[in-house]
Amino acid sequence: MPCLCRDCFREVPEARGTCAACGSRRLVRHPELFTLTVAHVDCDAFYASIEKRDRPELLALPVIVGGGRRGVVSAACYIARTRGVRSAMPMFKALALCPDAVVIKPDMAKYAAAARQIRGLMERLTPLVQPLSIDEAVLDLRGTAALHRAPPAAVLARFARAVEMQVGVTVSIGLAANRLMGKLAAERDKPRGFAVIGGAEAADWLAPQPVTLLPGVGPALARKLESAGFTRLGQLATLNPLEAARRFGEDGPGLAARARGEDKRPVNPERETKSISAETTFDRDLAAVAELEAPLWRMCEKLARRLREKELAAAGVVLKLKTAGFALRTRNARLPSPTRLPETLFAAARPLLLREADGTAFRLIGIGAQPLAPAAGADRGDLADPEAPKRAARWQAVEALRARFGEAAVMQGRGLKPRA
Structure with missing residues (x-):
């Protein structure tokens, strides 16, 4: 059986328990x-x-x-x-x-x-x-x-x-x-x-493993699979595509294929970024809209910066909130045109926040850009919003000043933290 020493990188005769060249026991056989x-x-x-x-x-x-x-x-x-x-x-x-x-x-x-x-x-x-x-x-x-x-x-x-x-x-x-x-x-x-x-050996190795071993099978899907009588990957592996689709919908055939160790995804160096986000956990739970708006604005600024660094724009926003009891809430909205300006992101996310700020105490807030769009089409302005290019120029100037003199060089009042 082929055997390699991980310390001197030489092939080792099968019968040996140590490397003849360096004495290492860090051998891998297969x-x-x-x-x-x-x-x-x-x-x-x-x-x-x-x-x-x-x-x-x-x-x-x-x-x-x-x-x-x-x-x-x-x-x-x-x-x-x-x-x-x-x-x-x-x-x-x-x-x-x-x-x-x-x-x-x-x-x-x-x-x-x-x-x-x-x-x-x-x-x-x-x-x-x-x-x-x-x-x-x-x-x-x-x-x-x-x-x-x-x-x-x-x-x-x-x-x-x-x-x-x-x-x-x-x-x-x-x-x-x-x-x-x-x-x-x-x-x-x-x-x-x-x-x-x-x-x-892939299929045989997977067969006795719990379904939760597969990436993407979280608690909710695991419960659904268990309720249908599937707790081990070997059970899923026996399903043909039609049966898997009937039981688990359009994701069923792929799930059964992965349970057999099948995966046709290529290694793609040009993998597309699906989303970009920014979030923060508060020092104490916050419930009032006025308290939540300031960190939301700061996250919009951070998201805008990350979009610029990735040369992408937001075609939609996703608001993320986590309650004091760790329950997660996500709300999303599409934008009329792509942007990477914090004020446009904030204007889209604020109505989502207002609907959720019902007295619930939150420990975390975040904002994400999804779907993404090319930066070239962002903030170009139109008849409905002719001032967009001017706002883009102002934001670019703000970022240039911050890069030179520090983050606190230019700040908006809505992003200031309240004094203790």
């Missing part, structure tokens, strides 16, 4: 090891790992990256995870589980810089790199063996070592025949893992 080309790369506890890299005194301590007590966990190191802390968990729950954790406020600029380093190392391996998030990507290395003079598995092992040496964090790699199985493989062996799921 019948399809040297023929699979699709890899899912996931950084291990990325934000927390960056913080530990920069502050070595934290290496043996539980670290949580996130907001204040009313915020949520952005990332938790593996020590904190052993206590039950998870990403997106409310901070107060995380601190109840791990009261001795070191809590660090996120430094997105630092994390983005590290992500760019890792992305650069990926792009040396293959042009087929599709980012999925700041710390996650999928790669297709087909046709690269001659270039690298090594099969994809060995190239990926070298890449993992390069990330550790040059960036100072670790990654876990899932090697498989398609994107779905690559993601599931990467989750099998974290942290610092290298797991392989071949095409020949």
Whole structure:
């Protein structure tokens, strides 16, 4: 059976338990090891790992990256995870589980810089790199063996070592025949893992797994599947497309196919951005419209900036509110024409807010742009709104002043935080 040493990158004879060249026990074996080309790369506890890299005194301590007590966990190191802390968990729950954790406020600029380093190392391996998030990507290395003079598995092992040496964090790699199985493989062996799921074994490996293992099967869909008698992926896998559609609608055939380990999605470096958003969690619950409008305006400014950076515009807005009891409300509205101006975004989102501000206490507010549109068609003005180009010019001037003199150089009154 093909076997690779993850430390010296040499092929190891099947019978050995250690590498003859370097003595390492970090060996990976699989019948399809040297023929699979699709890899899912996931950084291990990325934000927390960056913080530990920069502050070595934290290496043996539980670290949580996130907001204040009313915020949520952005990332938790593996020590904190052993206590039950998870990403997106409310901070107060995380601190109840791990009261001795070191809590660090996120430094997105630092994390983005590290992500760019890792992305650069990926792009040396293959042009087929599709980012999925700041710390996650999928790669297709087909046709690269001659270039690298090594099969994809060995190239990926070298890449993992390069990330550790040059960036100072670790990654876990899932090697498989398609994107779905690559993601599931990467989750099998974290942290610092290298797991392989071949095409020949995918269906059998999935069959005994719970339906919740599949990406996209959340609590609501899991309950629907369970009520229909489907709790294991092997049960879903037996459904033909017609039966799957009859039971679960238009998404049924795709669901059954994924339960068999089938996934025809290509690795697409030009993946289209579907939405852009900005949100904030309050220091205390807010209920009054006047209190909610100020943070909504600040999020509209932030969203406008992100649209400009992505060279996109909003053709619609989505308002997001989370109640004090963590119930989520989303409301959306289409825009008459695309925009990336905060005042236009605010004007569209404010009526949505007024309908929801019924005395309910909220802990979070957010604004998103969806659907997106090309920036070229934004804020051009027409007979109904001839002043749009002037507003666009004013906003551009404001952003230029802020870039030069700081965020507080120009501020609108509606965005000011009330004094304590």
